[in-house]
Amino acid sequence: MKNCLITGAAGFIGSYLAAYLAEEGMCVTGTVHHNSRPLVHLSESVELISCDLNDRCQVEQIMQKVTPDFVFHLAAQSNIPRSWKEPGETLQANVLGTVHLLEAVRSANPKAAVIIAGSSAEYGSIRPEELPIKESQPFRPSSPYGASKVAQEMLGYAYFRSYGLRVTSVRPFYISGPAKSDACNEFARQIVKIERGQQDGLKVGNLEAVRDLVDVRDAARALLFVAEKGEPGMAYNLCSGQRHSMREFLDGLISLASVPVKVESDPARMRPADDPVLVGNSSLLRSLGWQPTIHLKQTLVDILDYRRRIESE
Numbered sequence: 001m002k003n004c005l006i007t008g009a010a011g012f013i014g015s016y017l018a019a020y021l022a023e024e025g026m027c028v029t030g031t032v033h034h035n036s037r038p039l040v041h042l043s044e045s046v047e048l049i050s051c052d053l054n055d056r057c058q059v060e061q062i063m064q065k066v067t068p069d070f071v072f073h074l075a076a077q078s079n080i081p082r083s084w085k086e087p088g089e090t091l092q093a094n095v096l097g098t099v100h101l102l103e104a105v106r107s108a109n110p111k112a113a114v115i116i117a118g119s120s121a122e123y124g125s126i127r128p129e130e131l132p133i134k135e136s137q138p139f140r141p142s143s144p145y146g147a148s149k150v151a152q153e154m155l156g157y158a159y160f161r162s163y164g165l166r167v168t169s170v171r172p173f174y175i176s177g178p179a180k181s182d183a184c185n186e187f188a189r190q191i192v193k194i195e196r197g198q199q200d201g202l203k204v205g206n207l208e209a210v211r212d213l214v215d216v217r218d219a220a221r222a223l224l225f226v227a228e229k230g231e232p233g234m235a236y237n238l239c240s241g242q243r244h245s246m247r248e249f250l251d252g253l254i255s256l257a258s259v260p261v262k263v264e265s266d267p268a269r270m271r272p273a274d275d276p277v278l279v280g281n282s283s284l285l286r287s288l289g290w291q292p293t294i295h296l297k298q299t300l301v302d303i304l305d306y307r308r309r310i311e312s313e
Helices: 012-023 056-066 080-085 087-108 144-163 183-195 216-229 246-254 296-311
Strands: 003-007 027-032 047-050 070-073 113-117 166-172 174-176 201-204 213-215 235-238 262-265
Touching: 003 012, 003 056, 012 027, 012 216, 027 056, 056 087, 070 087, 070 216, 080 087, 080 144, 087 113, 087 144, 113 144, 113 216, 144 166, 166 216, 174 216, 183 201, 183 246, 183 296, 201 246, 213 216, 213 296, 216 235, 246 296
Parallel strands: 003 027, 003 070, 027 047, 070 113, 113 166, 166 235, 174 213, 201 262
Antiparallel strands: none
16 A cells, blocks of 8 residues: 655645545545644545644654655645735745755655646746747746745756656646636626525626646546656656636526526626646646546536535535
């Protein structure tokens, strides 16, 4: 039985990954921030340990206790607007926490496979001729969060080159599914209120942005694929390679509504800066044998059903 350690196990991707690994018969330990609350689908078989990754001693003690075969590093300050308000805190959480984790692996369990979760935000501003984005695309991060993810990945590569640690990076694009705090779940939340007569219209921001969506359950499978089959020192885009506008996501959800839905533009929901198109090339990840299995429509159905369920509780 493989031992797995997930940092940020109470987060959106982390909780789905923990549940998936447990279903696959692995022994799963997850670190959670002291303010975190695990999502309801997180398996009871997953052991959760409170840990501040900025505390080097805590990280070392956990690594020595778990002695994992796989380490999935997902813990991060991942809110982009917050990274502008708190750039120092974002860098400390994401970069210093990664240093502590890599040092703990090097000291306690240097044979472990370490998967660092980066982000498509590392790529930043993309020109049309650069689409779909390949892993060789230069980094142009447009936020402190994006810069912190570049730093995380480069630290992993440095530990791979200098110490031979089995570090691999994954760059997720738009990962969505039930229970995430994102545009699709916000659309669904408002639809449920309209269905219940609690709201008249659905307020939206920019619907022209184009994204590359992967269901979180497919993303969890991808992370295990990379842990088992990925090449240390490499980075893999976690994406579908398919283009969908936010308007398509909205229209798909509205088509599932039980009542007519009127859409209203809300200037307050417009971001000051929004990358117009973020679509990746998934060839490297697919070469490991992974491919997405959950269709976009099923993701939207599950998001809306989840929101209906929790609103009725």
